[in-house]
Amino acid sequence: MVKPPTISRRCGFIIGASKIARDITDRKLAEVKVQAQLARLNLLQQITRAIGERQDIQSIFQVVIRTLEEQLPVDFCCVCLYDPAENCLIVTSVGLRSEALAMELAMTERARIEIDENGVSQCVQGRLVYEPDLAQVPFPFPQRLARGALSSMVAAPLLVESKVFGVLIAARQQAHSFSSGECEFLRQASEHVALATHQAQLYSALQQAYEDLRQTQKAVMQQERLLALGQMASGIAHDINNAISPVALYTESLLEKEPGLSPRTRSHLETIQRAIDDVAQTVARMREFYRQREPQMTLAPVDVNRLVQQVVDLTRARWSDMAQQRGIVIEMRTELAPDLPAIMGADNEIREALTNLIFNAVDAMPNGGPLTLRTRVAQENGLDSQQPSIPKLVQVEVIDAGIGMDEDTRHRCLEPFFSTKGERGTGLGLAMVYGTMQRHSAEIEIESAVGKGTTMRLSFAIPTAPAVGTAVWTAATSVPPQRILVVDDDPLVLKSLRETLEADGHSVTTADGGQPGIDAFLAACSQGNPFPVVITDLGMPYVDGRKVSNAIKTAAPQTIVLLLTGWGQRMVAEGDVPPHVDRVLSKPPKLRELRDALARCLDVRAA
Missing domain, CATH: 3.30.565.10 (Histidine kinase-like ATPase, C-terminal domain)
Structure with missing residues (x-):
């Protein structure tokens, strides 16, 4: 029978020393792992602080890539955004140290990476992908990286609310070079990047919302200013048109009835006449300059x-x-x-x-x-x-x-x-x-x-057909003398209308307001001699032109009522002609338009 060997005291000493050495080695390895983990944690904190100070997405991507290139470190790093409609990745940001390799790999910014039959297909589904040896992966994208002398790659998804919107790609030239701790670090880093990116998007959306609100408020203020301008124009149109009406009537009367005017005087009067027309049109369009063609x-x-x-x-x-x-x-x-x-x-x-x-x-x-x-x-x-x-x-x-x-x-x-x-x-x-x-x-x-x-x-x-003048209706004969009641609250307008109408042979009576005009008309009716024609202003205090026309037509329906207003053309175009008015004339009035209106209305009444 063979007896077991006897272990001497010296041998026991050797075995104990070996065990102690192994313990020290394990402790050293543990310390190294802890130090590495602390370094990665510190690096993650650096990344978190850096991206927390930025509000734009591109800046966030750049600071993360630069930190990974310098301190992890990696040989190539980029961030791609995922386009689910096209099922591809779009290279959005490439590291400074990775630019040369990105050119070689055709992975510069805005380059496309197709996902079908690709090694990152699992990544866009939300899983971290680690390829320790790219040469052994038979897919186009890993093979592209391998041709650039890269041997190992980690692709970490960027997720927001469980949806992948991008991928963080890090690669090294040495195979099997990413430890499990580094893979976990990249996963954690991608979460921080995704969160910061989402916050940047929310911030950008908030800024855009504020800008849209500011623009909306500005547009509302401009509309209010335009509305105020329109209201102001309505208020002052009456005064402006009253002020220029005598000038318009007298100028037209002089040009028509004074053949002895010198050419210079006639030219000046014609210039005044054009200027008056332009003033009237300006007042009429003060609220309309941003509308389509009227x-x-x-x-x-x-x-x-x-x-x-x-x-x-x-x-x-x-x-x-x-x-x-x-x-x-x-x-x-x-x-x-x-x-x-x-x-x-x-x-x-x-x-x-x-x-x-x-x-x-x-x-x-x-x-x-x-x-x-x-x-x-x-x-x-x-x-x-x-x-x-x-x-x-x-x-x-x-x-x-x-x-x-x-x-x-x-x-x-x-x-x-x-x-x-x-x-x-x-x-x-x-x-x-x-x-x-x-x-x-x-x-x-x-x-x-x-x-x-x-x-x-x-x-x-230029018109494709030759421009031709518009036909102008003219009365077959001159207007026979009429008894006309003119109603206006402006004495200068009354005076100029009376004198120009009397120059055409009419008998004119004036009333300096709406109620005096109604009283004068009813008085004439009671005497059995009503006015066949009434010309009334629209805008007058207390009793306006609408009330005057209503009272006139109620008392004598056959009476011709002409309404003067600075918004004449606009009222006709918008169908806002009062029901008791035969014709609307714009202020300042023109003799030819007055004559035309009288002739038309008299022809209609005679028919």
Whole structure:
């Protein structure tokens, strides 16, 4: 029988020493693991603090990638966003140290990574993927990384509310180089990145919501200002139209009944007449400059060259006399194309638009200089070519040599209430020009640079058919003398209407308000001699024109009632004509329109 060997004291000492060495080694390894874990925890805290200080997604991605490249470290790192509709990843951010390799791998920013039959397909389902040896993975994306000398990869999903919106990819050149602790660290890091990204998205959405709210409030305020402007316009329209009505009536009467006027005097009166028409149209459109083409706007052939000359005359005081009082010389130049085709439009609106542009140009030239008005025929492509297949345009350019505009001002100058003139500006001039161009289906272009002046270009389509004048109805015979009652609360309007109507042979009685007008009419009826025609203003205190017309028609239904108002065309277009009114006339009244209305109404009554 063999006896077991006897262990000497020395042998026992050796066995104990070996055990102690193993314990020390295990402790050292444990310490290393703990230190590594603490380092990763510290790194995670660094990442958390860094991304917590940022509110934009791209900045968050960059700080995470840079930290992983430098301190984990990794040889390649990027973040991709997941597009579920296209089932692909879009490279969104690449590390600075990874850029060269990203170029080689065709993984620069905005590059696509297809997911079908790909090694990251599990990652977009919410699972962390670790490939220890990319050379052994038979899928396109891992093989692409392997061709770039990368051997191991971790793909960590970025999840928000259990939905993957992106992937964090980290790779190294050495195979089997990611420990389980590093994989867990990348998983935790991806959670922090996902949370920070979600918060950044919420912050961005909140900022956008605040911006949308601010813009909405701004738009509401602008609408309130526009509404206030419209209400103010309604309030002052009556006074403005009353003020210019005598001028309009007397000017038209002088031009018609005074053949001995000198050419200079006649020209001045015609300029006054055009200016009055423009004032009336301006008042009528103060609330309308951002609406589409108004139904009441009548289009007629417009001679643009003639219009330009009229505008030069109308604005002469501004660009010549007033400028010279400040020691400024503005040289007005006109370059008018011969044989310019007529366009279809409202001449008063286009004239007003050009007037506004000239005023702006004068204001932009504090040191004076040339101011050019140019007309030409151009193609829709902006060239002066003669290709018949391209539609042609009539263009009017107002070119100044002033201070010019920067890009922001150029983009905003057409906005209502935007002005660079401080207290001197209303911010409505160019907005009204823009409204005019909209109503004419025309275009406005602005070319400007700081210190190089401004060119404002208006482009109007040339009608495909020759422009013809609109037929104007005229009475077959002159209007026979009538007994007319004129009702208005403004003594100057009453006086001018009475004198111009009496010049046409009518017998005119005036009443200085709604109730006096009704009383005068009823008194005439009681005497068996009612007025066959009544002309009444709309806006009067206590008893307005509607009440007057109602009372007149109730007492004598056959009486012709003409209503004067500054909103005449607008009332007709919107169907707001009072039921007891035979015809609505705009203020300031015109003799030819008065005669036309009387003739039409008398013809209808006779029929």
